[in-house]
Amino acid sequence: MNIAPQKVEVDADVLIIGGGLAGLMSAIEAARIVRNVVLVTKGLAGKSGNTIMSRNGMAAVLEEGYDGDSVEKHVEDTVKAGKQINNINMVEVFAKTACEAIKRLVDLGVPFLMENGSLLRKGSPGHSCKRFLTVDSSAVRSPQTKGLALTLPLVREVVRLGVRVVEGVLMTDVLKHEDQVVGARGLDRKKEKIWVFRTSSVILACGGAGGVYFLSTNSADVTGDGYALALRAGAGLRDMEFVQFHPAVALGPPRMVMSTAPFADGAVLRNKYGERYMVHYSPDMEMATRDVMARANFNEINAGRGTEQVSVYMDFTAIPEEVMSKNYSDLYSCLKGRQVIEVAPAMHFMMGGVAVDGMGRTDIDGLYAAGETAGGLHGANRLAGNALTEAAVFGMIAGRDAAQRAKRIKAVPKVISDRPLFGQNNGTKGSTLNVSEIRKTVRKIMGKKVALVRNGAELEEAVSVIKDFKKQLFNSNIRDWNELLEHCQLFMMLDVGEAIAEAALKRKESLGAHYREED
Ligand SMILES: Cc1cc2nc3c(=O)[nH]c(=O)nc-3n(C[C@H](O)[C@H](O)[C@H](O)COP(=O)(O)OP(=O)(O)OC[C@H]3O[C@@H](n4cnc5c(N)ncnc54)[C@H](O)[C@@H]3O)c2cc1C
Structure with a gap:
């Protein structure tokens, strides 16, 4: 390999890797405690990752007693969905801190749908009370980036607080000295430049792992890097087998994550023979839970009853046009007169991740994980709205704890950053791979x-x-x-x-x- 990259060295009290909701919240909280906070992302801060693609649903108990709700009930519902293998300490911290995190978002200017002067709370499958809030994305034009309503106010605060934002850098490893974090290293995506950050506290907020799968609902830059960085640093992962699949992504163009709501209005699923196959999988047919439907779609395709595009048909013929245009206006305009489209199940969310405690600390001193990179909150399955709240809650908590830690650490040992880069043996021998x-x-x-x-x-x-x-x-x-x-x-x-x-x-x-x- 004939490369002699320039090396840039940067000191930071706290380094945050990732510019989605968890990373932005970490940066804001850390910057309130220490001066030198750096946020590095391989995309653009607040404009990369899954947060901007989300549907903006957030679950939180804002008021004990509303609709009979309580923090305990949110804990119970989360643990029930997770089949009791959740990290209970995380679940308790999460449910207890959710209200504070939402208030923080409101203070930072994130708009929520309102009703009678309060945040609108709705029910949602698996939540025993009305605690499902929605960020108001009416000001965002593109249906693919509705989550900008959530991230852009946070980016403004990050800038106001003087956080240094480094964009377009693929972070490749966390650096340690005698089992303590001393920094992290990454490669500039545009120039031949290696970035070396010297810091006592690193927060991994790199999102999930959609990019590891052929078809996913995720943003292209979400490729599991946080898990890989943690593994390489010697931190443990947990619950990695629990991967949530979305039942129906339209292959497009445009590629769309389909809402399951049209099934309630008469949409049905068919295989290549035109058979309404859900009858074999659930008495509820197309009103079955999302995981049952996702498995049914997967089975049909695997059994050779899928289409040439390796998918199944979602058929809207039974829904009157006026209902389609009124209730599903975005979808209606994308369909352009078609009544049948091809859909397939797609990887959606990682329940598992880096093992952390209720403060977001991994088992490596100075290494934290937050948001979808962290594992344990959801156990074996996730409730709708819990992921965004998780990113807000644990971003906030990890940011504070990492900053407090940075204040206590007097000196960070010199970073040794000349070991071979991630996954390459100095790149001088062997064959060239495709x-x-x-x-x-x-x-x-x-x-x-x-x-x-x-x-x-x-x-x-x-x-x-x-x-x-x-x-x-x-x-x-x-x-x-x-x-x-x-x-x-x-x-x-x-x-x-x-x-x-x-x-x-x-x-x-x-x-x-x-x-x-x-x-
Ligand atoms: C289509 C869709 C809809 C969803 N809707 C909802 C919903 O309504 N409610 C809900 O609760 N959840 C929802 N989710 C899940 C939720 O959006 C995510 O779990 C959450 O946004 C994750 O936030 P995060 O900050 O952890 O990661 P992300 O927002 O994914 O951000 C990850 C960041 O890390 C950066 N990064 C990654 N690797 C590296 C690296 N090696 N070096 C540097 N930077 C790196 C990325 O560029 C990005 O900036 C949805 C997910 C999808 C895909």
């Missing part, structure tokens, strides 16, 4: 063998293919900066794919979102 081909193959394997219905043989096959790719990648030749970036990114994806497949292999029984068929 990285994009490997990426495609791995995503397909994850989408087929580590997806909605799993069995031991296929999981073992997935693990073995991934291990083999890792070996090849480690010994491959890297010719230029772009290839180095691609190798590092792919290596992280392979680590995460392997972690998910290994965890799924270990859990022999079906539980929550993890479904094992007979081996």
Whole structure:
């Protein structure tokens, strides 16, 4: 490899990796306590990751007694959905702090839908009381980026507080000295530049892992890096086998995450023979829960009853046009007169992640995780609205704790940053690999063998293919900066794919979102 990158060294009290809701909240809270806070993201702060793609639903108990609700009930509902394997300490902290986090968002200028002078609270499946709030995104034009209503006010605060924002840097590893965090390192995506951050406290807020799967609802930059960074630093992961799939993503163009609401108005699912197959999967037909429907769609496709595009049909014929145009105006305009579209299940959310305590601390001194990167809150399955609230709550808590820690640490040892970069053996030997081909193959394997219905043989096959790719990648030749970036990114994806497949292999029984068929 003939690259001599420039090295940029930056000191920080707290370093936050990720510019979504968790990262922005961490930065804001940390900057209220210490002066030198740096937020680094491989995209743009507040304009990358899954937060901007979200539907803006947030679950929180704002007032004890409203609709009979209480913090205890939010805890109970979350643990029930998670099949009792949640980190109970996290759940309690989460439910108790949710109201404070929402108030903080309101103070920062995030608009919520209102009713009679209060935040509008609705019911939602799995929540026993009305506690589902919605960020008002009416000012955002594109239906794909409604979450900007949530992030943009936070970006303004980050700037106002003087947080240094570094964009377009792929962070590749957390640096340690004698089991303590001393910094982190990343590669500039545009210039041949290595960024080395010297800090005692790093918060991983890199989101989930949609990019590890062939089809996902996630933003393209969400590729599981937070899990890979934690693994490489020696921190533990948990619950990685629990991956939530969305039942129906329209393959497009445009690619759309379909709401399940039209099923209540008469939309139905059909296979390539025109058969309304949900009759074989649930007495509730298309009103079945999302995981039952996702598995049914997956089964139909796998059994060869899907379309040529590896999908099934969502048929709106029974819904009167005036209902479509009134109730589903965004969808109606995208359909452009079509009554049937092709949809497929897609990876949506990671329940598992980096193991943390109720303060967002991992088992490595100085390393934190927040938002979708952290694992434990949701257990085996997630309730709607709990993910955004999680990012706000634990972003806030981790930001504060990391800043307090930074104040206590007098000096950070010098960063040793000359060890080989993530996943490459100095890049001087071996053959040149077709990285994009490997990426495609791995995503397909994850989408087929580590997806909605799993069995031991296929999981073992997935693990073995991934291990083999890792070996090849480690010994491959890297010719230029772009290839180095691609190798590092792919290596992280392979680590995460392997972690998910290994965890799924270990859990022999079906539980929550993890479904094992007979081996
Ligand atoms: C279509 C869709 C709809 C959803 N709707 C809802 C909803 O209504 N309610 C709800 O509760 N949840 C919802 N979710 C889930 C929720 O949006 C996410 O869990 C949440 O936004 C995650 O926030 P985050 O800050 O943890 O990560 P993200 O918002 O994903 O941000 C991750 C950040 O990390 C950066 N990053 C990643 N890797 C690196 C790296 N190596 N180096 C530097 N930077 C890196 C990214 O560029 C990005 O800035 C939805 C998800 C999707 C996909």
